[in-house]
Amino acid sequence: MTAAPAVAIKDLSFAYHPGRDVLQLPTMVISRGERVFLHGPSGSGKTTLLGLIAGILRPQGGSLAVLGADLGTMSGSERDSFRGERLGYVFQMFNLIPYLSVVENITLPCLLSAPRRARLMQAGSVASLELAAAAIAERLGIGGLLGTPVTELSVGQQQRVAVARALLGAPELVIADEPTSALDSEHREDFLRLLFDETARSGATVLFVSHDLTLAPLFQRTLSLRDLNQVAAARGTHA
Amino acid sequence: MLALKLALKSLWNRRFASTLTVASIALSVALLLGVERVRLGARAGFAGTISQTDLIVGARGGAVPLLLSTVFHIGHATNAVPYSAYAAIKARPDVAWTIPLSLGDSHKGFRVVGTTEDFYQHYHYRRDEQPRLVLGHTPQALFDVVIGSAVATKLGYQVGSALTLAHGVAEVSFQNHTDKPFNVCGILAPTGTPIDRSLFISLEGEEAIHADWADGAPPQSGHGTSVAALIAHPPAVDEITAFFVGAKSRGDTLTLQRDINETKAVALTAVIPGVTLNELWDLVAYGENGLRLVSACVVVVGLLGMLVSIYHSLSERRREMAILRAIGAGPRMIVTLMVVEAGLLTILGAAGGLMLVYVGLVLAQPYVEAEFGLLIPIQAPASGEAGYLSAIFGLGLLLGAIPAWRAYRTTLHDGLTMRL
Ligand SMILES: Nc1ncnc2c1ncn2[C@@H]1O[C@H](COP(=O)(O)OP(=O)(O)O)[C@@H](O)[C@H]1O
Ligand SMILES: [Mg+2]
Numbered sequence: 001m002t003a004a005p006a007v008a009i010k011d012l013s014f015a016y017h018p019g020r021d022v023l024q025l026p027t028m029v030i031s032r033g034e035r036v037f038l039h040g041p042s043g044s045g046k047t048t049l050l051g052l053i054a055g056i057l058r059p060q061g062g063s064l065a066v067l068g069a070d071l072g073t074m075s076g077s078e079r080d081s082f083r084g085e086r087l088g089y090v091f092q093m094f095n096l097i098p099y100l101s102v103v104e105n106i107t108l109p110c111l112l113s114a115p116r117r118a119r120l121m122q123a124g125s126v127a128s129l130e131l132a133a134a135a136i137a138e139r140l141g142i143g144g145l146l147g148t149p150v151t152e153l154s155v156g157q158q159q160r161v162a163v164a165r166a167l168l169g170a171p172e173l174v175i176a177d178e179p180t181s182a183l184d185s186e187h188r189e190d191f192l193r194l195l196f197d198e199t200a201r202s203g204a205t206v207l208f209v210s211h212d213l214t215l216a217p218l219f220q221r222t223l224s225l226r227d228l229n230q231v232a233a234a235r236g237t238h239a
Numbered sequence: 240m241l242a243l244k245l246a247l248k249s250l251w252n253r254r255f256a257s258t259l260t261v262a263s264i265a266l267s268v269a270l271l272l273g274v275e276r277v278r279l280g281a282r283a284g285f286a287g288t289i290s291q292t293d294l295i296v297g298a299r300g301g302a303v304p305l306l307l308s309t310v311f312h313i314g315h316a317t318n319a320v321p322y323s324a325y326a327a328i329k330a331r332p333d334v335a336w337t338i339p340l341s342l343g344d345s346h347k348g349f350r351v352v353g354t355t356e357d358f359y360q361h362y363h364y365r366r367d368e369q370p371r372l373v374l375g376h377t378p379q380a381l382f383d384v385v386i387g388s389a390v391a392t393k394l395g396y397q398v399g400s401a402l403t404l405a406h407g408v409a410e411v412s413f414q415n416h417t418d419k420p421f422n423v424c425g426i427l428a429p430t431g432t433p434i435d436r437s438l439f440i441s442l443e444g445e446e447a448i449h450a451d452w453a454d455g456a457p458p459q460s461g462h463g464t465s466v467a468a469l470i471a472h473p474p475a476v477d478e479i480t481a482f483f484v485g486a487k488s489r490g491d492t493l494t495l496q497r498d499i500n501e502t503k504a505v506a507l508t509a510v511i512p513g514v515t516l517n518e519l520w521d522l523v524a525y526g527e528n529g530l531r532l533v534s535a536c537v538v539v540v541g542l543l544g545m546l547v548s549i550y551h552s553l554s555e556r557r558r559e560m561a562i563l564r565a566i567g568a569g570p571r572m573i574v575t576l577m578v579v580e581a582g583l584l585t586i587l588g589a590a591g592g593l594m595l596v597y598v599g600l601v602l603a604q605p606y607v608e609a610e611f612g613l614l615i616p617i618q619a620p621a622s623g624e625a626g627y628l629s630a631i632f633g634l635g636l637l638l639g640a641i642p643a644w645r646a647y648r649t650t651l652h653d654g655l656t657m658r659l
Contacts, residue, residue: 056564077569084567091565094558099252100245109566111241116567165566 088166264588353445375425581639
């Protein structure tokens with residue numbers, strides 16, 4: 001039996017305020033192991049969609065299944081544990097908890113989620129969480145920064161720490177919300193290469209969001225939220 | 240555990256603000272506990288002014304004025320007790336000892352007490368302490384006077400100093416017994432009771448300075464009995480103001496009291512000091528409760544300061560909350576984090592407050608005892624204080640729940656968008 005798709009959406013709708021839908025998605029499917037580029041103009045609902053897929057927001061209509069789990073029927077705390085155990089998330093910027101060191105930031109998801117920690121300890125031949133964090137930091141070129149206060153890192157270094165944190169514990173789906181928008185173009189490609197190398201190791205699915213289409217060729221598939229989102233389409237016709 | 244570690248690091252990250260918050264809680268807690276200690280010290284000191292005395296007997300009158308005039312030297316009894324009535328009670332088989340008191344004179348605002356050797360032998364305070372002479376001896380001669388420690392230090396008297404007593408108990412008296420100077424024969428050790436502020440002479444001495452007085456007025460100068468004549472023939476004591484009684488056994492006290500109060504021949508009042516002390520304390524308890532109320536309010540204000548500071552920190556920590564949410568922390572974790580933070584601040588504040596109280600006690604205790612005669616013991620926190628501290632802790636947690644609730648609502652609503 002093949003695994004359920006990473007993301008399966010049918011007639012999904014969501015509004016922050018009743019009656020004012022931000023998202024209406026008839027269908028969207030992302031297979032396991034895919035690297036998908038999702039683009040759309042600012043305000044088109046990209047972050048909102050990621051919040052739904054990550055299980056932070058609750059779908060209000062239609063169905064949303066992530067890694068085979070039906071998020072629409074799960075309780076808030078079930079969605080929280082699901083996210084902590086099986087997803088990785090990278091923000092646009094300011095990804096790190098300011099009062100924790102680099103290594104503490106990287107290991108935090110594995111401390112919050114016991115299953116994630118257990119999976120990490122079983123899968124690898126690692127002796128401790130800190131050693132696992134050190135290994136991934138090494139591969140991402142931030143091995144020398146483990147004890148540094150995060151406030152002393154450059155933006156590029158911060159984003160790599162965020163990737164290390166999102167990837168430790170081998171999540172099946174990695175979501176990145178415009179993680180490169182604060183980087184210059186050279187560093188963008190470096191960053192993506194590191195991200196792909198790491199996700200390729202674990203076979204994780206990547207859902208990458210950006211409004212910058214120049215990065216699209218590096219992905220297997222590109223989705224346009226403007227095309228998919230009926231709300232955005234409706235707006236488009238008014239424009 | 241994780242929440243505790245995160246809360247600690249977060250507080251440390253904001254250590255300046257955290258320190259201020261802890262300091263303000265500590266100060267308010269120290270005030271509350273300090274007021275409580277002083278209150279208990281005052282109460283114990285008050286109750287300990289006289290002990291082992293079973294009855295105070297004076298001319299018929301109110302219990303509180305009798306206690307105030309004989310023990311605290313406040314106000315004065317107007318009527319006297321005939322010496323014969325005193326002698327009769329002293330002779331009863333159920334009476335172990337008595338201390339006669341003759342009051343009514345003063346020296347520069349300090350009260351003069353005429354009494355006998357019985358005072359030095361039987362008077363007790365603070366359970367089993369007794370007045371003790373550091374220098375000299377008890378009055379032997381007619382015009383000998385023993386002075387309390389405060390009298391000695393305030394007026395600079397030494398053994399051998401001469402002084403004259405004033406009639407009446409006002410600070411400034413126009414009727415001085417200048418014709419009959421007294422000689423300081425002994426100085427008492429500090430007791431922390433009104434004894435320190437008193438002078439003690441013999442009953443005969445008290446009688447002698449009023450020799451030849453008629454109807455409360457002194458004899459015309461040159462017409463009184465000479466000092467030499469008084470010493471040669473000390474006047475007989477025919478009345479005293481009041482006396483303390485020690486019963487043979489505690490069980491006799493009530494019978495004795497009833498007998499004295501019901502004596503038809505002379506109108507006397509006998510009171511049990513402990514009972515009257517409690518009545519008196521209940522009178523001042525109103526002021527006491529007001530003081531406690533004020534210091535409790537100060538603690539609440541201190542904790543509200545913490546609430547404000549945590550609440551204020553929330554707006555700059557929305558990003559932190561969103562990150563925690565994104566990596567799998569549920570709202571329960573966020574709430575726990577905030578409440579643990581409040582709990583830590585409160586505990587640190589309470590511990591700091593307790594420490595301040597002890598440091599303050601160590602530093603101030605000798606001064607307070609010397610200046611106010613108030614001994615505040617340095618002892619482990621009493622159970623009442625543990626009650627206060629846990630109430631403060633509970634209130635801190637409760638107040639911490641307010642920003643926690645707000646953070647919870649915010650994380651639910653914000654999702655992953657960082658609205659600044
Ligand atoms: N927490 C929120 N509360 C209310 N409205 C929101 C919130 N977050 C986003 N929105 C609105 O939803 C729409 C989509 O926003 P968003 O998903 O952030 O778009 P994008 O990430 O594509 O820029 C916008 O109109 C935005 O104003
Ligand atoms: Mg966005």
